[in-house]
Amino acid sequence: MVKAIVLYNSHTGNTEKVAKKIAEGLGVESFDKKNIPDLKDYDLVVLGSWVIMGRISFGGARYLRRIRRKLAGKKVALFFTSAGPDENHWKTENEAPRKIKEIMFESMTKIVNKNQNVTILSERFYCTGVISMFGKVQDKEGHPTDEELELAKAFGEQLKDLL
Numbered sequence: 737m738v739k740a741i742v743l744y745n746s747h748t749g750n751t752e753k754v755a756k757k758i759a760e761g762l763g764v765e766s767f768d769k770k771n772i773p774d775l776k777d778y779d780l781v782v783l784g785s786w787v788i789m790g791r792i793s794f795g796g797a798r799y800l801r802r803i804r805r806k807l808a809g810k811k812v813a814l815f816f817t818s819a820g821p822d823e824n825h826w827k828t829e830n831e832a833p834r835k836i837k838e839i840m841f842e843s844m845t846k847i848v849n850k851n852q853n854v855t856i857l858s859e860r861f862y863c864t865g866v867i868s869m870f871g872k873v874q875d876k877e878g879h880p881t882d883e884e885l886e887l888a889k890a891f892g893e894q895l896k897d898l899l
């Protein structure tokens with residue numbers, strides 16, 4: 737039987753909320769980076785993280801590197817949250833601006849598929865998350881919205897159809 741799982745790292749809870757909704761849509765469990773079970777029985781692994789300063793969070797890059805050997809031969813679907821997923825980010829003044837969503841999916845793919853033995857699905861998901869620092873909302877209050885969470889659930893349902 738084909739089995740799926742949702743994994744994520746989350747600092748202030750946005751990515752966790754989205755992960756849980758995707759898992760609900762898929763009808764499977766979600767786990768944060770500290771509680772990842774043995775992946776050998778899973779065929780589809782849904783991986784999520786969040787953005788800091790225009791890049792994947794350090795904890796996200798670390799857990800993806802840690803598990804990538806165990807993803808060989810599996811299907812992987814990617815998702816993330818960020819304050820401005822559709823906005824541009826400038827790395828240096830000389831570099832052309834690129835959209836956060838492009839940077840993010842590219843860097844997640846590079847980490848996960850370093851050994852080119854993983855099938856990264858074209859189905860992917862992202863949404864806006866509130867920026868909270870030191871327990872205070874800084875921007876994007878109310879995100880992910882109920883509507884965004886419903887879209888996350890629909891994404892999970894869409895993945896279910898692929899199994």
Ligand SMILES: Cc1cc2nc3c(=O)[nH]c(=O)nc-3n(C[C@H](O)[C@H](O)[C@H](O)COP(=O)(O)O)c2cc1C
Nearest residue numbers: 746747748749750751786787789790818819820865
């Ligand atoms: C220190 C810090 C830097 C951030 N930098 C960016 C950024 O460069 N671009 C962006 O779109 N979001 C940025 N964010 C917003 C987070 O990506 C967003 O709040 C995300 O949903 C957090 O996920 P979490 O709640 O699962 O930890 C930043 C947040 C923090 C706290």
